[in-house]
Amino acid sequence: MAWAEKHGNGYRVRYRLDDNRLSTETGFTTYDQARDRALDIESLMRTGKFVDPRAGQTLVRNWVLAWSEATDVSESSWAKYDSHLRNHILPRFGDTPLNQISRIVVKGWVKKLRRGLADNTVADIVTLFSMILGEAVDEGLIGANPCRKLRARTGDQPERPHATTIQVRTIAAQTVRAQDEILIYTAAYTGMRWGEIAGLQWPNVDLDNAKLRIHPDHGALHEVNGRVYLGPPKTAASVRIIDLAPCTVAMLTLLRDSQPDEQRAVFTGADGGWHRRSNFRRRVWLPATQGHRTRGWVPVIPAMHFHDLRHTHKTWMIEDDTPDVLQHRRLGHRQHGISGVYSHTTQVMADNLLAALQRRWEQSGSTIRGDLYRTTKGVKIFCSQSAPTDAEQPADEDRRRAV
Structure with a gap:
């Protein structure tokens, strides 16, 4: 069960988790916003799609470590993954909790990547990050992948030449x-x-x-x-x-x-x-x-x-x-x-x-x-x-x- 209630100058939503602990979501400015969120939570709980917000507090670098230990790819593929992680993904998101990565933040990051990298390289980096976050969704750490269907290429790369x-x-x-x-x-x-x-x-x-x-x-x-x-x-x-x-x-x-x-x-x-x-x-x-x-x-x-x-x-x-x-x-x-x-x-x-x-x-x-x-x-x-x-x-x- 989830419900909305007054909290300070705004409202909050409270609900019980599977272990009977009471959890809270704050930051709602009106009662209607809090009530709609409470209804959404109840619907997700009934369908088994609700994600415990505590799980999403895992830092990206800690999740990457667990993901890498379970990922089996060729040596050459891992060399490329490791380069993208060290140079681009972890410097930006390593200390960010998984549940605080929004789609709009990822889009801004991709925009900056495009300023110095080729389209194909940017696409490779985003594909890897999407793969990592997709596994986090499957493990129940976050509810959605913020990289899903994100357009990584500008579409204006020149056509490659061919020879007679x-x-x-x-x-x-x-x-x-x-x-x-x-x-x-x-x-x-x-x-x-x-x-x-x-x-x-x-x-x-x-x-x-x-x-x-x-x-x-x-x-x-x-x-x-x-x-x-x-x-x-x-x-x-x-x-x-x-x-x-x-x-x-x-x-x-x-x-x-x-x-x-x-x-x-x-x-x-x-x-x-x-x-x-x-x-x-x-x-x-x-x-x-x-x-x-x-x-x-x-x-x-x-x-x-x-x-x-x-x-x-x-x-x-x-x-x-x-x-x-x-x-x-x-x-x-x-x-x-x-x-x-x-x-x-x-x-x-x-x-x-x-x-x-x-x-x-x-x-x-x-x-x-x-x-x-x-x-x-x-x-x-x-x-x-x-x-x-x-x-x-x-x-x-x-x-x-x-x-």
Whole structure:
């Protein structure tokens, strides 16, 4: 039972909790406000939705500690969570009781975050905070999640760029090592994520059957706090088989034949170890896309990120009328809704896609240049079936390019 009564210059609401203790809510200026709150409390008690206000007095930092001990995520995901908690969430809300976090306060905090952070980063922070507060609701500490359905993105972020086959050819050619050239081509012609392609191992590449596998246990390279290691790919849908176009098979075959038999990694850094994303970006990707005056390389798409090669592959599939179900499967995305249940990929779909990719390769005049001479015997290789002409022999200066 709950009731309203006079208290000082205003009114208050009193009610008994399950343990028969008397609780009070104050701050109502009129009797009608207090009476309406009392009726609401009685209704919530009858439906089992009433939240004991004492539980909501838990500080956010204490609840985060309990939440983190019960949360099981990958090491890379936790590294991101920990960064958001230390840098943004706990400095603002750590000493605030859970039941004193209002939606309007959260919206003001998000507005300030937007002044110095990218939209995607703000969205990640709000999503994490919403997850934490949602668990507090489920545990009965607060009655509602103040972050629920909160719009974290402004909606005005620029569209990410994609490349034509000619632009991909130019970007790939503007590399020092032939291995990096093949890496860029492979990313564009498969749509693989950076971690998937950087962590690709030869045992997961079946060149005879033109397929590669993203392994569920070690299908991606992760980099956390300076440590590089193999682990699971991003999501369960990322575990997949990727069919390879003839040009990609030919490139990877050349690369395989140029490497020691005991080497497991398909692509390595300059020192023969695993790639580090920041090193690859600085040494390979930025000169290839933004140009390099000393080497005579021209700017292609200066604002393009390596991840935009996935956007590129997706765009190519749309242009080539690839069915949605195959687009999702190839990129390692889960297809939601009825289509995800009743749509299935077929070999006919895959063959059509690979034929379209091969046409793109040949029509763009793409080639593999470099010192893969153990296999190529000094001949400039075309990954189509056409034979090279005398004019296509590599110049002497091309021989300095190392795998």
